[in-house]
Amino acid sequence: MTVYLDHAATTPLFPEAIAAYAQAMTVVGNPSSIHSAGQEAKRLLEEARERIASTLGCDPIEVVLTGGGTEAVNLAVKGLYWARQSDRPRPRVLVPLGEHHATIDTVEWLERTEGAVVEWLPVDEHGRISLEALDAALAEDPASVALVSLLWANNEVGTIQPVADAAALAARYGVPLHTDAVAAYGHVPLDFGAVRSSSGSVGNAGLVALSVSAHKIGGPVGIGALVLSRSASVTPLIHGGGQQRQVRSGTQDVAAAVAFAVAAELSEAHREPEAERLTALREHLVAGVAERVPSARLNGDPTPGGRIAANAHFSFPGCEGDSLLFLLDVAGVAVSTGSACQAGIPEPSHVLTGMGRSEEDSRGALRVTLGHTTTEADVEAFLAALPAAFEQASRAGFADRTTSFAS
Numbered sequence: 001m002t003v004y005l006d007h008a009a010t011t012p013l014f015p016e017a018i019a020a021y022a023q024a025m026t027v028v029g030n031p032s033s034i035h036s037a038g039q040e041a042k043r044l045l046e047e048a049r050e051r052i053a054s055t056l057g058c059d060p061i062e063v064v065l066t067g068g069g070t071e072a073v074n075l076a077v078k079g080l081y082w083a084r085q086s087d088r089p090r091p092r093v094l095v096p097l098g099e100h101h102a103t104i105d106t107v108e109w110l111e112r113t114e115g116a117v118v119e120w121l122p123v124d125e126h127g128r129i130s131l132e133a134l135d136a137a138l139a140e141d142p143a144s145v146a147l148v149s150l151l152w153a154n155n156e157v158g159t160i161q162p163v164a165d166a167a168a169l170a171a172r173y174g175v176p177l178h179t180d181a182v183a184a185y186g187h188v189p190l191d192f193g194a195v196r197s198s199s200g201s202v203g204n205a206g207l208v209a210l211s212v213s214a215h216k217i218g219g220p221v222g223i224g225a226l227v228l229s230r231s232a233s234v235t236p237l238i239h240g241g242g243q244q245r246q247v248r249s250g251t252q253d254v255a256a257a258v259a260f261a262v263a264a265e266l267s268e269a270h271r272e273p274e275a276e277r278l279t280a281l282r283e284h285l286v287a288g289v290a291e292r293v294p295s296a297r298l299n300g301d302p303t304p305g306g307r308i309a310a311n312a313h314f315s316f317p318g319c320e321g322d323s324l325l326f327l328l329d330v331a332g333v334a335v336s337t338g339s340a341c342q343a344g345i346p347e348p349s350h351v352l353t354g355m356g357r358s359e360e361d362s363r364g365a366l367r368v369t370l371g372h373t374t375t376e377a378d379v380e381a382f383l384a385a386l387p388a389a390f391e392q393a394s395r396a397g398f399a400d401r402t403t404s405f406a407s
Contacts, residue, residue, distance in 0.1 A: 003333045003381040007310060007371030008155060008183060013259075014218040014266050014372070021220060021259035031252055032243060045254045051261035055268040056212065056227055057191030064226045064244045065252055065260075069182040069213030071237070072226040073102040075248065076178040076209040077149055079234030081110055084146040084176070086233075091117040094137050094148045096129040097354030100155050100180055104350075107149070116146070120354075126301040127159040127355050135169050142173035149177070152184035152210075156351040156367060157300030158311025160188060163207070167199035171206030176232065178209040182224075186217035186267040187275065187308040192227050201229075208232035214256070218372060219263030223256040270372075278309040278370045281379055285312050285368060288383040293390050297361065299352060310370040315352065315361040319393035324366050327389035333382050336367045363398060 004012075013021075024044060029037035031045045046060070053060040066072045077093075084090045093107050093116050110116035121133045129150055138145060148170050153160045163179050170177040181190055192210055201207045209232060213224035228234065228247060240249030283304075289296050289312075299313040300306075316324060321337035328335055337349075348362030368382065 003378045005368050006334050006336045008369035010215045011371040012373050014263050017219050017259040017263040020262045021255050024255035024258040041254045045257050048257040048261035052264050055264040057193045058227045062227050064228050064248050066224045068224040070102045072211035072224045073180050074106050075226050075237050077106045080147045080176050082235035083233040090146040092145045093118050096121045096150050097123050098127050098351040127154045127157050138173040145175045147176045152179045152181035153308050155183040157313045158307035159301045164195050164199050167207035171200040174205045176204050176208040180211045182213045185212040203231045214260040217263050217267040219260040220256050223260050275309040282312050285379045292387045312368045314366050316364040319364050321365045323393035323396050331385035333385050
């Protein structure tokens, strides 16, 4: 049986979410229909929206259900960018280095096709945004900035970003800010309304949008949400029936929303004790790695409060992270690598290179993430399998970027 330590990629559904999903799937009716069957489906849908909103500190009307976190990010970034061009050109998009590819690929698409000017802001050695650089970029010409977008917590190294401070800067200069909170949801408190209030966010300035996904917190794959302030203005990606505030058209998945709500409530109810439990397991894992592979380096903020509890990210010198991943998989342990693999060729982790790390560090990255099913036995299994996997991966060394197919 595989030891699963890749919860940041997706985590097992809560049994309660599965049961709720199955029950809700027996309800027949389109929630947009006006007959009684449709209205029963709508009741389930709106109750689920209310329950999700309660875990995010926002009003139910501000929860726009999407097909997942990637769609939520696209809707926020593209939608805000397009809306901000309505009265004058605002080409600049401010984004820290080391963002998730949902954001990177979206802003690069805007750059190629819409004339956006993407400005990559520096991060420190832990992957945390430089607020000074953000302040300077905003101050340079606030009227030319379409939006700011940043992770709430880095999906690779787990570092928590100063979202409230960034929101305050964006609010001061009258610029909207979106935060991708997919990796943070269920691990840190997310209170959309409180951050808007404390940061001085008003209207379409400051924190206006927040993205989350259900399958990261024990809900189903295929549903997420964009928390969108009542006062925010976005251009929709999808046009049709205008089911959700004319922002996201399409018949809504009632059963998925119900399961999402159950997972959201369970995740939030157990967040604090679970964070304490996972912190202890992670610290045991980090100490075990240091003992068994002394040359390994922990990436991200080393302080418990500076990163999400479930994350441990390492650089292993002299080997490919992919090699370690495959060898550990053969040994029955599932983890993930910090590198992006394109066409089978290992590439350095863009998060680590953004943090100023060497190519060797960036290529030998491995991410171990814990979750609600993780036990001490799982951690021990990983630690037991690691030394042999590291030794074999080290003998293999780095993959040659030049292949026989390159000529």
